[in-house]
Amino acid sequence: xxxxxLELSSTTNTVLIVGSVAxxxxxxxxxxxxxxxxxxxxxxSVAASFFCPVRLVGVVGEDFPKEHIEFLASRGIDIRGLQxxxxxxxxxxxxxxxxxMNQANTxxxxxxxxxxxxxxxxxxxxxxxxxxLANIDPDLQLQVLDQMTSxxxxxxxxxxxxxxxxxxxxxxxxxxxDVAFMNDAEVRQLTGESNxxxxxxxxxxxxxxxVIVKKGEHGAVMYCxxxxxxxxxxxxxxxxxxxxxAGDSFAGGFMGYIAKTGxxxxxxxxxxxxxxxTLASFNVQDFSLNRLKRLTMKDINERYEEFRRIVYFxxxx
Amino acid sequence: xxxxxLELSSTTNTVLIVGSVAxxxxxxxxxxxxxxxxxxxxxxSVAASFFCPVRLVGVVGEDFPKEHIEFLASRGIDIRGLQxxxxxxxxxxxxxxxxxMNQANTxxxxxxxxxxxxxxxxxxxxxxxxxxLANIDPDLQLQVLDQMTSxxxxxxxxxxxxxxxxxxxxxxxxxxxDVAFMNDAEVRQLTGESNxxxxxxxxxxxxxxxVIVKKGEHGAVMYCxxxxxxxxxxxxxxxxxxxxxAGDSFAGGFMGYIAKTGxxxxxxxxxxxxxxxTLASFNVQDFSLNRLKRLTMKDINERYEEFRRIVYFxxxx
Numbered sequence: 001x002x003x004x005x006l007e008l009s010s011t012t013n014t015v016l017i018v019g020s021v022a023x024x025x026x027x028x029x030x031x032x033x034x035x036x037x038x039x040x041x042x043x044x045s046v047a048a049s050f051f052c053p054v055r056l057v058g059v060v061g062e063d064f065p066k067e068h069i070e071f072l073a074s075r076g077i078d079i080r081g082l083q084x085x086x087x088x089x090x091x092x093x094x095x096x097x098x099x100x101m102n103q104a105n106t107x108x109x110x111x112x113x114x115x116x117x118x119x120x121x122x123x124x125x126x127x128x129x130x131x132x133l134a135n136i137d138p139d140l141q142l143q144v145l146d147q148m149t150s151x152x153x154x155x156x157x158x159x160x161x162x163x164x165x166x167x168x169x170x171x172x173x174x175x176x177x178d179v180a181f182m183n184d185a186e187v188r189q190l191t192g193e194s195n196x197x198x199x200x201x202x203x204x205x206x207x208x209x210x211v212i213v214k215k216g217e218h219g220a221v222m223y224c225x226x227x228x229x230x231x232x233x234x235x236x237x238x239x240x241x242x243x244x245x246a247g248d249s250f251a252g253g254f255m256g257y258i259a260k261t262g263x264x265x266x267x268x269x270x271x272x273x274x275x276x277x278t279l280a281s282f283n284v285q286d287f288s289l290n291r292l293k294r295l296t297m298k299d300i301n302e303r304y305e306e307f308r309r310i311v312y313f314x315x316x317x
Numbered sequence: 318x319x320x321x322x323l324e325l326s327s328t329t330n331t332v333l334i335v336g337s338v339a340x341x342x343x344x345x346x347x348x349x350x351x352x353x354x355x356x357x358x359x360x361x362s363v364a365a366s367f368f369c370p371v372r373l374v375g376v377v378g379e380d381f382p383k384e385h386i387e388f389l390a391s392r393g394i395d396i397r398g399l400q401x402x403x404x405x406x407x408x409x410x411x412x413x414x415x416x417x418m419n420q421a422n423t424x425x426x427x428x429x430x431x432x433x434x435x436x437x438x439x440x441x442x443x444x445x446x447x448x449x450l451a452n453i454d455p456d457l458q459l460q461v462l463d464q465m466t467s468x469x470x471x472x473x474x475x476x477x478x479x480x481x482x483x484x485x486x487x488x489x490x491x492x493x494x495d496v497a498f499m500n501d502a503e504v505r506q507l508t509g510e511s512n513x514x515x516x517x518x519x520x521x522x523x524x525x526x527x528v529i530v531k532k533g534e535h536g537a538v539m540y541c542x543x544x545x546x547x548x549x550x551x552x553x554x555x556x557x558x559x560x561x562x563a564g565d566s567f568a569g570g571f572m573g574y575i576a577k578t579g580x581x582x583x584x585x586x587x588x589x590x591x592x593x594x595t596l597a598s599f600n601v602q603d604f605s606l607n608r609l610k611r612l613t614m615k616d617i618n619e620r621y622e623e624f625r626r627i628v629y630f631x632x633x634x
Contacts, residue, residue: 196553197553197555219535229627231536232630233550236540316622
């Protein structure tokens with residue numbers, strides 16, 4: 001049994017991922033999909049699964065297609081933590097992107113079973129050494145952290161809704177994580193600081209050793225402290241189909257690579273940022289998780305090297 | 318005589334720069350300046366002057382302070398092409414920046430003597446091997462190109478005003494230059510293409526071998542053809558004082574380094590992009606040209622190496 005193998009082998013490099021599993025209806029200049037597989041925990045779990053064993057905690061309704069469950073299992077993802085609510089309907093997000101696709105327009109958010117989601121961790125999940133708290137209520141993120149017994153590295157994401165509505169709890173979360181993933185607008189919103197570098201360093205001062213600012217088509221920046229910083233380009237794509245899940249596959253790729261290597265040096269964190277960027281760049285090349293479904297490690301490693309090529313310049317002569 | 322030396326020695330590596338010389342009144346979150354030295358040709362000439370001899374063509378009024386003339390001369394810039402209109406007033410731009418300072422709000426544009434500017438090239442300027450046509454009327458850019466006898470590399474900048482109002486002439490300019498500097502909004506506006514990579518490649522198809530897209534705080538991208546591209550980060554500054562002239566000092570640093578080296582290989586163009594980014598990053602650290610006034614080659618080379626450090630990651634292991 002594949003799952004059983006994972007349970008036995010995964011104590012040192014497993015990532016626990018907690019967050020939304022959703023059905024997304026999305027319209028972009030490239031087309032539309034209706035009720036396609038989505039959700040932050042889905043994107044990040046699948047991205048991480050290229051590197052390490054993944055345990056997923058989330059909730060779906062009875063309407064959640066069996067093929068999606070089978071796909072997650074086929075990626076070796078441990079889905080015992082994915083609750084199915086009898087008679088419930090799965091979280092459904094409906095949104096659109098226009099023009100440069102840098103901004104999602106939400107048309108409808110039907111929380112459904114996600115409204116009452118409580119992260120219930122199977123007993124053996126609690127000793128997972130790595131956790132990624134995708135964008136959920138900071139109170140729930142704290143509940144997960146409280147249950148973890150053997151954490152080596154914790155990371156979180158968040159969104160404007162919680163920065164506005166649950167600021168104090170979010171700051172508690174930030175105190176307790178090692179890595180914070182946020183986009184540039186969120187970093188500015190949280191700190192009230194318009195200069196991005198200053199804003200990121202203020203988030204760093206709240207607790208996380210590493211603040212990773214996701215800038216969409218402009219790449220990502222990792223802030224460590226006042227003197228170190230790593231800037232990652234975004235991959236220059238001419239065929240962006242659907243940006244949904246880019247940030248989540250970025251975080252999943254990052255966490256997966258860190259868990260696989262167990263190396264928290266800044267040099268390795270930089271590699272992890274590039275793996276995150278790589279997963280995100282593939283993800284936006286198709287709707288839903290369609291590109292990740294057919295992705296191989298060979299594709300990933302080739303694009304990692306491409307990232308080197310596009311930023312390379314020679315030292316002074 | 319310094320100027321005389323330049324005239325004699327500069328035939329192989331001189332950049333001719335044509336564009337606005339202005340007085341700027343600027344308000345940013347960091348403070349204000351009134352009628353300070355500005356203008357695209359000023360910023361780009363001073364930036365280029367760190368690398369190579371520069372010849373400047375522009376126009377000012379009688380009100381243009383003598384200290385600015387002396388400053389330009391002190392940088393070794395050949396200002397015989399800088400016309401002074403008797404009784405005229407210098408081009409005056411008044412603008413402000415808010416928040417992240419990514420967008421300039423124009424409060425007033427008093428063209429004054431710049432309204433009737435015609436680029437009159439001193440005879441020996443015409444054999445300059447390098448020319449940078451800063452943002453001016455495409456008709457004037459064409460007039461300059463028509464006068465050049467020994468061009469090795471020509472570059473241009475432009476703005477939304479000309480993309481709207483003189484599109485055909487601008488496209489003629491693009492046909493005749495080797496390098497086009499444009500910001501991301503201009504590239505999208507010119508091509509009607511929202512995907513930045515596709516938009517830049519469409520500009521490339523119009524003529525320029527190199528399209529360099531300036532993205533402000535998000536760095537710059539150089540597009541060469543469908544398969545090659547170079548992404549340069551912006552330097553992560555916590556003390557951005559005034560973004561005025563960033564794009565112009567970028568272009569000036571780029572052109573200066575290319576002229577100094579005479580090497581048009583892609584590897585060298587990448588270095589030139591980093592030198593451009595370096596000059597731009599210093600320029601925004603003070604109002605007007607104040608930071609460039611006290612800048613040294615040591616500062617420049619140290620930041621060039623910093624740029625390497627902030628984007629460096631290891632190859633696959």
